[in-house]
Amino acid sequence: MREAVIIDAIRTPIGKRNGFLSGMRPDFMLAEVMSNLIIKNEISVELLDEIIIGHSPLIGEAASEMVKLAGISTGIPMHNLGAIISRQCRSSQQAVNLAAQAILSGDHDIVIATGVEFVSGFSKLLNKNVWKEINKQRVAAERIADIWGISRKHLDQYALNSRQRAFQAKKEGRFEKEILPLDLIQPNGKTIEVKHDSHLTKEYSIEDLSLIQPFFQENGKIHIGNSGKISDGAGAVLLMSNTRAEEMGLRPRFRILNRTVLGTDPSILYTGLIKGTNEALVNAGINIDQIDIFEINEDYASVPLIWLQETKADPSKLNPNGGAIALGHPVAATGIRMLSTMIHELDRISGRYGLMGVCEVNGIVNVTIVERI
Known part of the structure; x- marks a missing residue:
């Protein structure tokens, strides 16, 4: 039976907005992760059927040029520079799904799926329309917290747990196999090696989180401390048909x-992750107790918390190395960040199944299930 299989996945460290990745062009980020996959796995660029790049809507018309530049830097022939997809938070996960579909259909045998976010370089483009879309998400996050009866204290505790898990994972070196260290030239001309996510520098207490002001109203629950941090970063996944890999x-x-x-009501857009999880499990022919790791994007703490309530999943299996609240949310690269973290953790614990889910502002949801071979 023809299968779409994952050979390898890699990502950059996640950088804060206007942080250490702000001086690195997005095409260079892409070139770094793609080159690493190609060299590490000894793949000839001539054998690549296509690369599929998930990019930020902020990049807009510059996307096609960015892809060409990234391909040239990597040495990939121009005729293999394929699809460019912008699906907001789902961009890179959708890139992986499209790569899998191309392989399963028999159209391709070797595809690299990537994602890149460079919010630092496009800060001036964060205009009123962009913030309007972000505010829709925040309203939805507040709304679902109210509907499901989740308190501010519960949200903050979840955020604290996410950070504690991420710090523990960093301490144990769990991210080392998935993160590609980068040599970055500083404004003073010196070069430094960056190999850790930049949000993992300061630990918070529940008291610290309780003092942060909410985004909207005085009695609101959602704030910067229990939300994913919009960040810079890139990642790439090497996919093949099982026959070509053999x-x-x-x-x-x-x-x-x-x-x-699937799609859902955008006013409570994150509820689609619940239905999407149930449908994916049915389609895969497995039950929720068989899943060893869940990666549900932490846009806001209310998202994984309502998902847990409805699915009855084991909380210890959810984002065991932290999520976007702790690590950052490089929007168009988040899907591959989550996938990379999930498969490396499955390897570490010798788990079999992993499920990941991401939702975008318009209420469209992607859920992907993988099985360790």
């Missing part, structure tokens, strides 16, 4: 079992 002597690490996409 021919090349490469060991597939995971197979993609299911790709579920």
